[in-house]
Amino acid sequence: MDLLIWIIIFSILGGLLSVIIASSFLLLPTHTRQHAVPHLVSFAIGALLGASLLGLLPHAIEHEYVVDPHIIGLTLLIGLLSFFLLEKMVLWRHCHSHHGHEHIPELGEDHHNHHHEQPKKTAGALILIGDGIHNFVDGVLIAAAFLTDVHLGIVTALAIAAHEIPQELGDFVILLHSGYSRRKALYFNMLSSLATVVGAVLGYFLLADMQHILPYILVVAASSFIYIAVADLIPGLQSKVKPSETLQQTSLIAAGVIFIYLAHSTLH
Template identity: 25%
Template sequence: MIEWIGRFSHVQQALLATMFTWGVTALGASLVFFFKTINKKVLNGMLGFAAGVMIAASFWSLLAPGIEMAEELGQVAYITAAIGFLSGGGFLYAVDKLLPHLHMGLDTNKAEGIKTNWQRSILLVLAITLHNIPEGLAVGVAFGAVASDLGTGASLAGAVALAIGIGLQNFPEGAAVSIPLRREGFSRKKAFLYGQASGIVEPISGVVGAYAVIKMQHILPYALAFAAGAMIYVVVEELIPEAQREEGGSKTDIATLGCLFGFTVMMILDVALG
């Protein structure tokens, strides 16, 4: 598979990889045709798994290679990493405060961002779409980094490992979008369409990320750290609180175990393939 992917340009590789992650999101969303509801314990485990994958990917696939590349470029690595990481988190913070969106299970009057009269369905999907921007960006930057040929921190196999990891966590994430939408009163078809549509930003942000770092190589270490910071923001701001919404008991324990399992899976993927 690595040899086949290597035949394409790095931007094309990023596009193929993020089309894959979008496709897995759609596959997860298709579960709405078989289930109308989702057990809260299962949902917590899914969200925990997604959080674990994103935490592991943030370090092994993004921060660590970014620090190594910063050193290769003669930059002060820890300053580059800190600036990029905080910028990524700050960017998502700003988007979170500006983009109108609504989290599952909440009334419309609790929508975040700029106040609008948008339909509840649009606000719900925008909340999930927000998660997918840093995921697509991370995959795109990882493939763009391979073109830099700086050090040994970035490799095609490592970028593929990241795409596989993001794809794995997108499956439960797709189900975690479409099935609750069904519970909100959407038809199965509409819930599926909205669920898979939440992942459409991944190919867009992936191509933008890959193209940007290829054209401006000096920003590559910053871009890797930026993607890591954005992903950690999503984990801490959205995924973990949602998974831990019900206090105490086995429901939150399952979310914690799911996070540990997701972290382990992504770590194995990156270390074994990268």
Template identity: 25%
Template structure:
């Protein structure tokens, strides 16, 4: 951790988003071991990732944003609420541009159509990974912009955001590569498509870190924006997917959400 702080914020963001991309690839690599994954396991993975993101959105992003807004003599509730809403609206507009397409098992569909649908899913997840990469970049850029009193808090916040994004990328990678394999695509090619969705995160992370590092006045807005984007992803994508995997046995998804939230809450509160 200390060694990482010797680098510039954009370099820290690059390392962190390479990690999140790597976790996406790790999830995609499950295609080499499995052709299918039990629905209960997938439900818990999606739920766990959602719980992590919800907890990280408050303790790692919104709470520091409130403190920074107070230091800058801004109205905290106005700054945080506006940034938060803009983050959600950004992804809403993104959904309208490229609709989130999820593969649903339908025996009447031909395999080529299923593969085409899965490839569109790659583009959809890639689009959603842009604000996630920005969230990581903003968190690491905030370290340089923060006061000395808040330095340790912002370091922990940045690390927890990167961990949270990485955890939610794991089931995403598997959710792309494994259905492609089920529909007849080779394992290496399915893996390549699955990990490709995380490639934009390092680019977005560097941009986020540079922006915040040089324009400190927008930092609380940027942190709240990242939180809004993360909550949108959790509520729109991860939680519905978690419940869809089990249907009548939704408690698996709920257990996953609670476990993820509890873990991230412990990391943020106990270590902070």
């Protein structure tokens, strides 16, 4: 199959399908969603860490364009610091800060305390704009992974889809609280998710003739995944400290890692 077709299919999987699955959770009772979201987050943490540490970084190091491992490490560090600064600038934060149940207004207390003074409609618009940017970047990362190796592209898209589902669920809840109807929330979220496809297609054409920079793009993707998992998702689980809850979280994180490992090894 033509590589561009692969990229389009899996960028749709990483974006549009995640929105559809997340929207289906809105049909569930609130209590069920309260119970489900932390489990989805735990699994997403494992998928993100697995994709970055078992897939993206090894492929960056083993790329045909040999890269100094020290440069790989430096790029990873710069990537982590860059996402920290982006989050500080509120260009990235809202895309991930509502993964934990305590961050979803319907499931806990105030979401976006730093936006509490803004009108609800404005907050909803900011969510959509930020998600569009985030989805576009995801698309570029999917394209870079596919240009390196089809199997890596599939694993990267699966990891993105895994963490997009709880994210999109949180977005739906926020949009509903911002005054959007269910139909409009679904429509605008699906529209925003198409930015993944746009980013993937542009990434394919822009990066196809720049193979020498692909290792660095893979490292940036890995730093994004690691930052999201460690800085944004894991803290949201720390409020649950009972041994049984910790065991459950650890098991689901491990399940996410194993899922990526099996997907990667099976595809190869």
